[in-house]
Amino acid sequence: MATVTDDQAPQALLMQLLDPACRADPYPSYNRIRELGPLHLPESNLTVFSSFADCDEVLRHPSTRSDRTNSTITQRQLEAESGPRPRGPASFLFLDPPDHTRLRRLVSKAFVPKVVKALEPDIAALVDGLLDDMEKAGASGSVDVIADLAYPLPVAVICRLLGVPVEDEPKFSHASGLLAASLDPFLALTGHTSDLFDEQMKAGIWLNDYLRDLIDARRTAPGADLMSALIAVEESGDQLTEDEIVATCNLLLIAGHETTVNLIANATLAMLRHPSQWARLGADASRVAAIIEETMRYDPPVQLVGRIAGEDMTIGDITIPAGDTMLLLLAAAHRDPAANERPEEFDPARESIRHIGFGKGAHFCLGAPLARLEASVALSAVTARFPNARLAADPVYKANLTLRGMSTLSVVI
Numbered sequence: 001m002a003t004v005t006d007d008q009a010p011q012a013l014l015m016q017l018l019d020p021a022c023r024a025d026p027y028p029s030y031n032r033i034r035e036l037g038p039l040h041l042p043e044s045n046l047t048v049f050s051s052f053a054d055c056d057e058v059l060r061h062p063s064t065r066s067d068r069t070n071s072t073i074t075q076r077q078l079e080a081e082s083g084p085r086p087r088g089p090a091s092f093l094f095l096d097p098p099d100h101t102r103l104r105r106l107v108s109k110a111f112v113p114k115v116v117k118a119l120e121p122d123i124a125a126l127v128d129g130l131l132d133d134m135e136k137a138g139a140s141g142s143v144d145v146i147a148d149l150a151y152p153l154p155v156a157v158i159c160r161l162l163g164v165p166v167e168d169e170p171k172f173s174h175a176s177g178l179l180a181a182s183l184d185p186f187l188a189l190t191g192h193t194s195d196l197f198d199e200q201m202k203a204g205i206w207l208n209d210y211l212r213d214l215i216d217a218r219r220t221a222p223g224a225d226l227m228s229a230l231i232a233v234e235e236s237g238d239q240l241t242e243d244e245i246v247a248t249c250n251l252l253l254i255a256g257h258e259t260t261v262n263l264i265a266n267a268t269l270a271m272l273r274h275p276s277q278w279a280r281l282g283a284d285a286s287r288v289a290a291i292i293e294e295t296m297r298y299d300p301p302v303q304l305v306g307r308i309a310g311e312d313m314t315i316g317d318i319t320i321p322a323g324d325t326m327l328l329l330l331a332a333a334h335r336d337p338a339a340n341e342r343p344e345e346f347d348p349a350r351e352s353i354r355h356i357g358f359g360k361g362a363h364f365c366l367g368a369p370l371a372r373l374e375a376s377v378a379l380s381a382v383t384a385r386f387p388n389a390r391l392a393a394d395p396v397y398k399a400n401l402t403l404r405g406m407s408t409l410s411v412v413i
């Protein structure tokens with residue numbers, strides 16, 4: 001175990017992770033952090049876990065909580081800050097039982113594998129259309145895999161599922177980006193700028209108002225979408241409130257915007273850097289599941305998650321006091337040699353691929369079947385359509401750490 005009083009280096013490594021220059025390849029920093037063992041910062045009420053076994057144990061531990069409102073760090077922030085705040089409850093990602101259980105159950109029907117599988121023809125048609133446009137654009141130079149495929153596909157799918165008009169997308173993509181950035185936890189350590197914080201709060205308020213207006217419209221003209229289904233449940237009894245519908249749609253919209261894009265893009269990048277993988281997938285679509293799982297391990301779209309100690313708890317030889325925050329560096333855990341042999345190699349054919357990139361336990365990603373389906377259709381189609389694709393330039397990364405991803409991935413097709 002490392003403590004800052006012993007050595008300032010571990011905290012400096014964490015700061016390094018924040019540096020945008022580190023975003024293209026954070027893995028050497030993750031490895032060094034993991035080799036130092038859990039980083040316990042009692043004066044910051046924070047412990048950072050990075051081995052596979054520790055992250056796995058925290059996710060399964062009965063004393064961990066996801067509701068941050070009572071964490072020591074949040075309480076301190078609330079005392080220090082004023083200004084606008086979105087009203088209403090948090091999404092169920094940040095709730096604990098019984099509210100988490102109730103809300104998750106209401107939404108989960110829309111994401112079970114059978115229902116998701118039925119979306120496949122629509123997803124395939126969307127992918128074909130995007131690849132047709134790419135082919136035309138590629139005739140006169142490079143294409144951008146993010147703007148041309150990886151982003152528009154999941155956005156179109158989640159908008160359709162929720163019943164949000166895709167034409168409104170330019171309006172809420174900005175808000176979604178700001179809210180995704182607000183998930184970065186080290187802001188609590190470094191002290192974020194109040195300008196950015198205000199912008200994020202305003203984006204949250206704007207998106208909630210946008211969703212409220214849409215809910216009003218759906219009340220009078222329901223559609224065959226998830227938002228209308230949730231409204232029907234609300235109107236039929238006391239199972240959920242309008243505020244909870246807003247928070248749930250907000251969560252799904254952001255999850256649909258900011259995660260699958262990075263799975264498609266990260267897999268594309270890994271294969272272009274390992275051209276034999278690109279060629280093999282193009283020739284044999286049955287390899288796609290292994291490509292997806294290995295990308296989830298090797299370069300996961302969600303790099304870390306947070307938890308709160310609901311009561312005093314012990315992980316290894318560390319006692320975490322109730323209220324303290326725990327950060328689980330999933331991306332570091334996946335490169336733990338105790339969990340995966342040759343962890344630095346991108347090898348979809350490895351015997352077993354151990355990852356917790358969709359989380360574990362009560363909060364396991366609801367969208368995992370959808371993300372896997374979208375990625376499998378997109379990746380098998382893009383490799384088959386453009387067998388000679390190659391990287392045109394180094395990719396450019398966004399600043400986000402938690403939902404790490406590229407802003408541009410230029411490819412010659």
Ligand code: HEM
Nearest residue numbers: 092093255259260263301305357358359363365366367371
């Ligand atoms: C490759 C893409 C995706 C990745 C890597 C991913 C990853 C994750 C992870 C790690 C969690 C657990 C967070 C935690 O334990 O604190 C999670 C939860 C969740 N994800 Fe995803 N996700 C992806 C796509 C999606 C999509 C497309 C949707 C839906 C549109 C979605 C909806 C959710 C929801 C609703 C939760 C909260 C579950 C709960 O709290 O019970 N995700 N996701």
